[in-house]
Amino acid sequence: MNSQLEGAVQAIAEQIALEQGVELYWLEVRTSGPRWQVTVYIERDGGVTIDDCERVSRALEEPLDALIEHSYELEVSSPGMDRPLYTRRHYELAVGKPIEVRLQSAEGPTVLVGWLQGLSDEELWLEDASGAHVPIPFAAVRSAQVVESRFL
Numbered sequence: 001m002n003s004q005l006e007g008a009v010q011a012i013a014e015q016i017a018l019e020q021g022v023e024l025y026w027l028e029v030r031t032s033g034p035r036w037q038v039t040v041y042i043e044r045d046g047g048v049t050i051d052d053c054e055r056v057s058r059a060l061e062e063p064l065d066a067l068i069e070h071s072y073e074l075e076v077s078s079p080g081m082d083r084p085l086y087t088r089r090h091y092e093l094a095v096g097k098p099i100e101v102r103l104q105s106a107e108g109p110t111v112l113v114g115w116l117q118g119l120s121d122e123e124l125w126l127e128d129a130s131g132a133h134v135p136i137p138f139a140a141v142r143s144a145q146v147v148e149s150r151f152l
Helices: 003-019 050-067 088-096
Strands: 023-032 033-044 072-075 096-105 107-120 123-127 133-137 141-144
Touching: 003 023, 003 033, 003 050, 003 133, 033 050, 088 107, 096 123, 107 133
Parallel strands: 033 072
Antiparallel strands: 023 033, 096 107, 096 141, 107 123, 123 133
């Protein structure tokens, strides 16, 4: 899928999510053989309901059918409690929550778990289990996600 089409799908999903009283959290567009998979993750204060997902899915069908010429499958979901962190906004919303950060370094992959204490333009600050504050440059982060379910 080309990036121009992905951008158009994203713009439609953002608009429809807002019209339906939710916020677009993330969008994934993948191909699986001849079929495409469009997964739209939505969120709102107080959590996403099945009704929210159904409303957004129904509202997306017609505009996406007009935009995507191929066969595709649409899924609308909550990003879940243990949600991945992709954007700065995602990290801001995760401050104070436990996260897992996968780093890529010269020594190989490293996984750190702790509470996200804050962030700047260049790094995030993690408090580990010992109470130490660990600065992590964003440039070193391979992936990150909230891991609240581990601490329930």
